[in-house]
Amino acid sequence: MRQHRRTTRLLGSLLLVTAAGVSAVGAAPTGQTPTPLGRVIPAPESVKPGGAPYRITNSTRIHVDDSREARRIGTYLAEVLRPSTGYRIPVTDRQGPGIRLKLGSKDASLGDEGYRLDSGRNGVTITARRPAGLFHGVQTLRQLLPAAVEKDSAQPGPWLVAGGTIKDTPRYGWRGAMLDVSRHFFTVDQVKRYIDQLALYKVNKLHLHLSDDQGWRIAIDSWPRLATYGGSTQVGGGPGGFYTKADYKEIVRYASSRYLEVVPEIDMPGHTNAALASYADLNCDGVAPPLYTGTEVGFSSLCVDKDVTYDFVDDVIRELAALTPGRYLHIGGDEAHSTSHDDYVKFMDRVQPVVAKYGKTVIGWHQLTGATPAKGALAQYWGLDSTSAAEKEQVAAAARNGTGLILSPADRIYLDMKYTKDTPLGLDWAGLVEVKRSYDWDPGNYLPGAPSSAVKGVEAPLWTETIATPANIDYMAFPRLPGAAELGWSPAATHDWDTYKVRLAAQAPRWDALGIGYYRSPQVDWPTG
Structure with a gap:
């Protein structure tokens, strides 16, 4: 897996990540404010925030292409979302607004594990060349949703995904x-x-x-x-x-x-x-x-x-x-x-x-x-x-x-x-x-x-x-x-302890929702309450 060199584009993206993802040390987004696109782990290669957020509602569907792998990944995502949202969230191969999972991207730079995530008022689209990339994009989508999405009982929401674009590939295979x-x-x-x-x-x-x-x-x-x-x-x-x-x-x-x-x-x-x-x-x-x-x-x-x-x-x-x-x-x-x-x-x-x-x-x-x-x-x-x-x-x-x-x-x-x-x-x-x-x-x-x-x-x-x-x-x-x-x-180029520890702190409510009992290091300003 090739290693990505520092580029002007990447450094520009990092400034956006910093602006979008490090707004309050240790603070988790409220239910009314979507998680900034940059506040995920691992840090994405490129983040361009902008535009209206997408809101998952009781009419949301997961649209997949006709491949078996895309349907399986769509079903996996639906099984994450259904208990906490209380919505049906059907998986369908009919295209329309909502969450779209697409395989077969022509963008060779995505490789076997990369993905692109586009979010806006009408939906979220994740595209990848290979199934592993599509699955990794789904993990990013999980982290962009409120931590309560991980719970196994219905939660109040709202379920917002910040607007913008992430393009992401791994440094190492x-x-x-x-x-x-x-x-x-x-x-x-x-x-x-x-x-x-x-x-x-x-x-x-x-x-x-x-x-x-x-x-x-x-x-x-x-x-x-x-x-x-x-x-x-x-x-x-x-x-x-x-x-x-x-x-x-x-x-x-x-x-x-x-x-x-x-x-x-x-x-x-x-x-x-x-x-x-x-x-x-x-x-x-x-x-x-x-x-x-x-x-x-x-x-x-x-x-x-x-x-x-x-x-x-x-x-x-x-x-x-x-x-x-x-x-x-x-x-x-x-x-x-x-x-x-x-x-x-x-x-x-x-x-x-x-x-x-x-x-x-x-x-x-x-x-x-x-x-x-x-x-x-x-x-x-x-x-x-x-x-x-x-x-x-x-x-x-x-x-x-x-x-x-x-x-x-x-x-x-x-x-x-x-x-x-x-x-x-x-x-x-x-x-x-x-x-x-x-x-x-x-x-x-x-x-x-x-x-x-x-x-x-x-x-x-x-x-x-x-x-x-x-x-x-x-x-x-x-x-x-x-x-x-x-x-x-x-x-x-994304490697920076001061920004990482903020993103790490924001993971704590997710671990709580998943039942993960973690070590509360004094080096990290964890959320309170």
Whole structure:
């Protein structure tokens, strides 16, 4: 996905965004005043406010073209609007005033995920070249409506959409979030809830961390004890759990309906105690260790010199690849402290071709660059500002040699890091990460020596050593997740903490309406009352 350069047009648009979207610090628009076009997250590429607003009424219809995808997106929008407005809001392929969703735009600059939104007295029209762009435009429309639109019971309104035009395309093609379901297991419905939260902010990748020392979470027919035994516990000794293949397919289906691609991860050769406990033969000494419910890392390793290890890897990748329509399969590779460097290189040299054999592209944590990344592989960088220059250069050298980068700096966008020393959840090994620190960096120039063209995007991981419930997820993800999403979507020229924190504050009533319990950072002037 190309990166957008600063232009006079863009800077002019930003002034309009500032004028339209930063009228009162922390103030949410009243029901009689439409939300300014610029007060959305992620910040749009171009905003031109003007003209009369559109008002949704009991005569409003959603007009779609005759494509199945447009109708499905129209139905999704109607299901958002009906409970709170109390209106029927039918979806029809007959054209007329109202909300119009149009696919097949001839504007090539919109790409696969961009959209144009035009609003005026007679209606709102969202146009896009591809369904993902149309869906992203619908998310912008949601944010332009009063926050009460998210409630599941009838609200008084009025339902106004400010007049003007937004044209919007993403800076990066990779805008991800990772959920660790291994340390603590989350059900299909709980994962779906997170998917819906991600979709609101135009996140397009869901990375599922499916295996670790504490639990194996995906059924593998050829190695059934991985799930039934290796998935039988979690951090702290709870019951754990695992996804059947039908469960996993349902997560993939639901994510796809929100235009998120699922990226499954099987971490190896380290972080493998659940697998080693399930099958003694995978251990070099042939003795299975006990299940593990603690939080230490780096003590487990597959046996690199055993042939059965590669039978296991082949079977797991084969079955998981068959379940996954997306392009990628993540093989972990981090914190393999119990694997020698030579064995690590040997292991990665044998495993990466297996991923390719089953039609997927390799992703690994950035330690993969200490071996030889396969052609086309992506390395996910999770280092810190304080990571050694030598380690940063190793990753940058791989990037100069063609390896793509996903940026997930732990002291910026690891969502499990504590906000302050008093945060009741989370860890602090990467430092304390308040909202401003999480937002205030530029992926394009973050890693010294790495070409900006190598940066494919950003991803916000949520590790779950201390995260056990959806309420825990909400508290640690919000308000930092929207900032990570903006870093991945919005042009670099829009990046400004002082204006962002105003737009962030305006999201709070929406989170309240959605039942999201967020951290009220003192760095943000949240609405009162």
